[in-house]
Amino acid sequence: MKRMLIAGLLACPLCATAVEQFPPSATELRMLPPFCADRLEKGSGGKNVASAARLGKANYLHIHHYCFAVNFVNRARRAHDQKDRIYNLGLAKSNYNYVIKATEPRFWMRPQIYVELGRVHLQLKEAGDAVRLFNDAIRFNPAYEPAYHALIDVQRQSGRAKDGLEVATAGLQRIPDSQSLKKAYLELGGKEPFPEPVAKAAPEPPAASSAPEPDHADKTATAAVAPTAEGTAASDPPPPGDSAPVPTSGCRYCPPEEVQRKWRESFGGAEE
Numbered sequence: 001m002k003r004m005l006i007a008g009l010l011a012c013p014l015c016a017t018a019v020e021q022f023p024p025s026a027t028e029l030r031m032l033p034p035f036c037a038d039r040l041e042k043g044s045g046g047k048n049v050a051s052a053a054r055l056g057k058a059n060y061l062h063i064h065h066y067c068f069a070v071n072f073v074n075r076a077r078r079a080h081d082q083k084d085r086i087y088n089l090g091l092a093k094s095n096y097n098y099v100i101k102a103t104e105p106r107f108w109m110r111p112q113i114y115v116e117l118g119r120v121h122l123q124l125k126e127a128g129d130a131v132r133l134f135n136d137a138i139r140f141n142p143a144y145e146p147a148y149h150a151l152i153d154v155q156r157q158s159g160r161a162k163d164g165l166e167v168a169t170a171g172l173q174r175i176p177d178s179q180s181l182k183k184a185y186l187e188l189g190g191k192e193p194f195p196e197p198v199a200k201a202a203p204e205p206p207a208a209s210s211a212p213e214p215d216h217a218d219k220t221a222t223a224a225v226a227p228t229a230e231g232t233a234a235s236d237p238p239p240p241g242d243s244a245p246v247p248t249s250g251c252r253y254c255p256p257e258e259v260q261r262k263w264r265e266s267f268g269g270a271e272e
Contacts, residue, residue, distance in 0.1 A: 022068070023040065023068070024036070024040070024067065024068070024071040028071050028074065028075075031071075031074060032067050032070055032071060033067070033070075034051065035051035035054075035055060035060075035063060035067075036063075036064070036066075036067035036070075038050075038051045038052065039051070039052075039060060039063050039064045039067065040064055040067065044060070044061050046060045046061075055107075055109070056104065056107070058103065058104050059103045059104055059107050059109070061102075062098070062099055062102040062103055063099070063103075065095040065096075065098045065099045065102070066095070066096070066099045066109075066113065068091070068092075068095040069091075069092045069093075069095035069096040069099070069116070069117075070092075070116070072088045072089070072091040072092035072095065073088070073089070073092045073116070073120060075088040076088035076089045076092065076123070086124070089120055089123055089124055090124075092120050093117065093120050093121070093124070096113060096116065096117040096120065097117070099113055100113060100114075100117070110136075110137070110140050111136075111137035111138075111140050111141045111144040111146075111147060112137075112144075112146070114133040114134065114136045114137040114140070114147070115133065115134060115137050115144075115146050115147050115150050117133055118130040118131075118132075118133035118134045118137075118150060119150065121133065122154070127154060127158075130150075130154065131151065131154060134147045134150045134151045134154070135147075135151070137150075138151075138170075142174045143174050143175055145171065145175050145178055145180070145181065148167055148168065148170070148171035148175075148181060149171075149180065149181075149184070151164075151167045152164045152167050152168055152171075152184050152188075155167060156188075161188050161189060162188075162189075164184070164188045165185065165188040165189055165190055168181055168184045168185040168188055168190060169185065169190065169195045172185060172194055172195045172197070173195050173196070173197055173198045174197070174198065176194065176195075176197040182194060
């Protein structure tokens with residue numbers, strides 16, 4: 001009977017994944033950001049937990065789903081079977097979407113979450129959703145560099161160097177000292193001098209409400225700095241008070257510089 005059970009699991013990788021424990025194992029937990037251990041081992045209250053203070057109480061309550069999502073991406077990367085890989089990517093997508101819906105609309109980790117979820121969509125051959133999420137990240141924080149690189153990669157893989165150059169140009173206008181964006185700009189046909197940086201607008205204080213955003217899947221896909229995966233430019237009106245399309249408009253939704261600094265210092269290693 002034992003031999004028959006083992007043989008059945010080996011013959012059905014999807015079934016094998018289904019019986020694997022849902023939360024990260026102790027070994028997997030060590031590969032995740034430190035706040036994951038805090039949330040999964042110390043509970044949801046967050047009393048006297050430094051990471052809970054950094055994330056905000058309302059966000060800390062739900063952040064374990066982000067940890068689950070990253071862990072499922074890691075499991076998908078290790079998978080030897082395509083069905084097993086797709087199964088784990090599907091679980092990652094569900095957990096990323098949960099975090100987007102449940103956390104505060106101005107949660108400063110959102111650009112990172114958007115980009116990571118966008119990369120999951122790319123692995124699932126859902127390029128249109130990926131492009132929309134990368135642009136969501138830029139609209140939230142036009143200085144979030146990984147979102148520009150993610151869009152550039154999509155355009156390069158699609159053979160649209162001109163569109164990739166537009167993305168690199170927009171990125172350099174916001175992050176003029178980025179050596180990697182300068183390299184991409186030149187590789188895609190840009191010429192020196194590099195684009196002039198745009199003036200930084202003062203960040204707007206986060207909204208007081210902690211109500212979650214509408215379901216991310218219901219939002220219209222946009223391409224603020226690049227065409228969609230199908231090659232047609234999508235338009236999205238800027239938020240009230242903005243005078244130009246993002247990212248060349250004022251940084252209406254950027255978190256304060258101090259928050260961005262803490263983000264880079266504490267959570268930069270969580271990105272892929």
